[in-house]
Amino acid sequence: MEILQKTHQRATKQYLTETRFVFYCHIKIKIPLQPGAETLIDQCFELLKSIDEQYNSYSQGSYFDRINKNAGNWVEVDETTIWLLNELDKMKSISNGIYNVAVMPLLRLWGFYQNRSCSLPSFDQIALLTEQLKGNVVSIKDNQVKLTRGNELITGSFIKAYAVDQVVAFLKAKGVTDALINAGGSTIYAMNDQGHPYWKINIPHPTLEDGSWFQIHLSNECLSLSGRKSSFITIDDKQYSHIINVATGWPSLNYQAVTLTSSAFYGDVISTVLMANDTDKKVNENLKQAFKDKLKYYVINDAMPAGIPVFIEC
Amino acid sequence: MKSKLKGLFLFIIATFLLGLSRKDLLYGWIDDWYMRKKIAETKSQNPNELRFETQKLDYDSLQKSFKNPNLYFEVVRLGHIDFNSYKRNVKKVEDGDIAENASESN
Numbered sequence: 001m002e003i004l005q006k007t008h009q010r011a012t013k014q015y016l017t018e019t020r021f022v023f024y025c026h027i028k029i030k031i032p033l034q035p036g037a038e039t040l041i042d043q044c045f046e047l048l049k050s051i052d053e054q055y056n057s058y059s060q061g062s063y064f065d066r067i068n069k070n071a072g073n074w075v076e077v078d079e080t081t082i083w084l085l086n087e088l089d090k091m092k093s094i095s096n097g098i099y100n101v102a103v104m105p106l107l108r109l110w111g112f113y114q115n116r117s118c119s120l121p122s123f124d125q126i127a128l129l130t131e132q133l134k135g136n137v138v139s140i141k142d143n144q145v146k147l148t149r150g151n152e153l154i155t156g157s158f159i160k161a162y163a164v165d166q167v168v169a170f171l172k173a174k175g176v177t178d179a180l181i182n183a184g185g186s187t188i189y190a191m192n193d194q195g196h197p198y199w200k201i202n203i204p205h206p207t208l209e210d211g212s213w214f215q216i217h218l219s220n221e222c223l224s225l226s227g228r229k230s231s232f233i234t235i236d237d238k239q240y241s242h243i244i245n246v247a248t249g250w251p252s253l254n255y256q257a258v259t260l261t262s263s264a265f266y267g268d269v270i271s272t273v274l275m276a277n278d279t280d281k282k283v284n285e286n287l288k289q290a291f292k293d294k295l296k297y298y299v300i301n302d303a304m305p306a307g308i309p310v311f312i313e314c
Numbered sequence: 315m316k317s318k319l320k321g322l323f324l325f326i327i328a329t330f331l332l333g334l335s336r337k338d339l340l341y342g343w344i345d346d347w348y349m350r351k352k353i354a355e356t357k358s359q360n361p362n363e364l365r366f367e368t369q370k371l372d373y374d375s376l377q378k379s380f381k382n383p384n385l386y387f388e389v390v391r392l393g394h395i396d397f398n399s400y401k402r403n404v405k406k407v408e409d410g411d412i413a414e415n416a417s418e419s420n
Contacts, residue, residue, distance in 0.1 A: 012409040020403055028414075033407055041405065178410075185417025200413035215413060227418030256418070 013178075013196060016041060022048045023056060023160040025184030031171065032178055040174060044167045044181075051163040055081065057155040064155050072149035074141070084162065085138055085145060088269070094286045095273045100246040102137045104152035105129055110251065111233050112242055118235045126249035133246055161187045161224065161268035168264070186225045187264050190218035204229070206256035206300045214308045218260070224267035226275035227256040245276045253278045255303060260296040260311065274299050288314040338404065 016037040017030040022045065029044050031037055057064035063081040088101040104113075106129050111118035137148040147153065160183050168189055171179050177193035190199040198219040202212030206227060216223070228241035232251075240251040257274035261267035270287060274297055277283045287295065291314055298309040333340035371380040 012411055015408050015410055016405055017408050018403060018405045030408065038405060045403075180414060182414050185415060188414060188416055196410050200411070202413050202415045204415070204417055212413075212415065223416055225416050225418050229418055231418065258416075 015180075018045070020045050020048075023052050023163065023183070024058065025160065025186075027160075027184065028180075028182040029167070030180040030182075031176055040171070040176070044170065047167055047170055048163050051159070051166060054078075055084070055155060055159050055162070057153055057159075064153050064159075067145050067147050068152050071147045071151060074144040074146045076143055077145050078143070081145065082140060082143065084158070085140060087265075088158065089138070091269050091273065094290050095247075095277065095283050096280055096286070097134055097247045098245050098277050098280060098283055099157075099269065099273045100133050101153050101155075101157075102133060102147070102151045103244060103246050104154040105150070106133070106244050106246060106249060107154070107242070108152075110240065110244065111235070118233055120235050130246065130249035157272045158265055158269050160184065161222070161264035164189050164222070164264040183264075187222065187268055188218065189222040189264050190220065192219045203258065206305065207303050221260050221262055222264040222267045224259045224261070224264065224271040225256070226258075226271040228252070228254070228275075229256075241275075243272060243275045245278055248279060252276045254299055254301055256300040258298055258309075258311075261291070261294060266291070266294075270295060270297070288312075342404075 014033040015030045016033045017028060018041050019026050019028040021027075027045075027048060029041050031040060053059050054062055055064060056062050057068060059065060063075075063077045067075050067077070067081075085101070088099075091099050092101070106126075107113055109121045109125055109129060132150070135148075137151045138153070139146040139148075164181050164183050164187055167181055168179075168191060171191065177191060178196045179191040180199050181187075181189045183189075188199075188201055190201075192198055198217035201216050201218045201223055203214055203216060203225070204227075205211075205213040207229060209229075226243060228239070228243065228251075231242040232239040233242065234240075241253070243252045243254075244250065245252050252275055254275050254277070257271045259267045259271045259274065261270065270291065273283065273287065277299075278301070284299075287297075293314065295314040296311040297314075298311050300309060333343075369382060369384045369386065371382055373379075374381050
């Protein structure tokens with residue numbers, strides 16, 4: 001009897017997992033091993049694939065691709081695209097223009113997303129683009145969207161997270177209360193119930209390569225991580241982050257930003273804002289007010305932080 | 315003896331047909347078996363005895379060109395191929411205690 005009890009205590013719940021390449025990253029879905037789990041995972045990936053095809057700016061024929069290719073003209077879109085653009089516009093206001101969904105021309109100016117040797121852009125070019133992006137480059141009228149000519153939208157900072165939110169809603173509707181969705185490591189959504197109160201998540205160091213920095217317990221919320229350790233461009237032996245402060249036009253000097261939210265979409269956008277914001281202290285206050293009781297975060301400004309960061313609760 | 319062989323044969327056929335309904339499992343076994351076989355073959359070879367294969371070309375004086383009478387394969391450039399997209403989707407079983415790694419990279 002004693003042996004039986006010990007064996008029972010050691011038994012852990014089993015989960016079915018699958019990883020597929022969607023949104024140009026590896027997405028892992030982990031749900032309890034039970035009848036129908038295989039089909040459920042397949043349906044989740046179908047949902048992700050469908051959102052990737054319809055809304056990713058890199059997917060040929062997606063709403064965002066059509067808006068970009070028809071810049072200067074009105075393009076008919078669906079309700080989701082309108083909702084996304086409206087929410088992103090709010091984030092542009094909250095961040096005092098530090099975040100902008102139309103950042104693509106600035107990224108190209110700095111040499112990202114193109115195969116050419118990099119040189120420092122001229123101050124005039126940077127100033128011209130930041131001035132251009134201060135204005136309203138996206139117009140919305142009923143179910144139509146018009147992007148001002150010479151601009152380009154990029155969905156990289158939010159579309160994968162939006163898709164994760166949809167998967168979470170789908171799993172909840174199917175009665176799943178315990179699951180994990182890891183989208184490329186930078187967006188991790190934990191669903192938990194009483195039987196499995198949290199998932200363990202290893203956070204990487206902002207600059208050092210090896211191993212994890214510290215571990216957190218994630219429960220019914222999403223972790224979003226932005227950093228510059230692996231995504232940067234080197235110009236004249238100096239590394240520049242791929243996350244640009246659109247208000248200044250310069251790559252951010254921050255090293256890492258992590259958020260905990262109940263929505264992956266807002267989590268990813270806010271972590272991008274926090275990462276990009278290396279100048280305006282008021283922006284973080286704006287975020288605290290706009291997401292009161294809904295956001296925990298930390299930002300690493302120095303290459304070698306003194307200790308493990310403490311999450312600020314809004 | 316004959317009926318035993320027949321039984322064994324039917325068992326093999328049944329296993330194979332069962333395997334067809336779990337194609338991923340069957341292909342996984344075949345992959346594993348082939349890899350083990352290749353590794354064993356490679357290990358059994360003495361590196362000092364390995365030589366490049368030589369092939370003799372015949373000269374066609376009419377066409378003024380060389381011809382290779384041996385069976386050979388030409389290297390074909392396929393350009394950029396996303397081999398990840400050809401990988402079969404594999405489901406695995408894990409327990410809930412495994413820590414997940416956050417990362418800034420995709």
